[in-house]
Amino acid sequence: MSERRSWNELRDETLASPEAREAYDAARIRFELGSAVRERREALAMTQAQLAQRAGLQQPAVARFEAGGTMPTLPLLERLAMALGLRLRVGFEPLDRTS
Template structure:
């Protein structure tokens, strides 16, 4: 039986696939932070959406990494989860 780790390893062996995957790393990092903040707050996507006066599908899109939220939206998300948004630029 093939597990997810083996599939990922096989896919990332291809240089083009690895490049595309690595290019999405910032979006995935933001998504992980969003999900972690919501979980810490003990909220479902639906509850968070209600607090932010938006829809559950909007929260799902942000948490999937498919869309990068604006700074204003990040601030609203942070406030709704009892968090604080922090932006940091690091040397490459």
């Protein structure tokens, strides 16, 4: 019988694969961007439909984005930022400063 492993051990083993690591990182980015948009929208007491209208999108597109279901383009991020009263700022930082 095989030895049982913890969730962390299984995750670390899986993420050792470059393909899995790449997919994980892409999902993390989508989730973080979607969460940031949702938090700002809610802080403004705005519905998804209202945000969609301001950004020139359909409400389901906003819902998918907020759920981390799509990887946005820079023009889409600019439209969402403007609709939320924000300025988009894109940059790079050293890997040792990121989580």
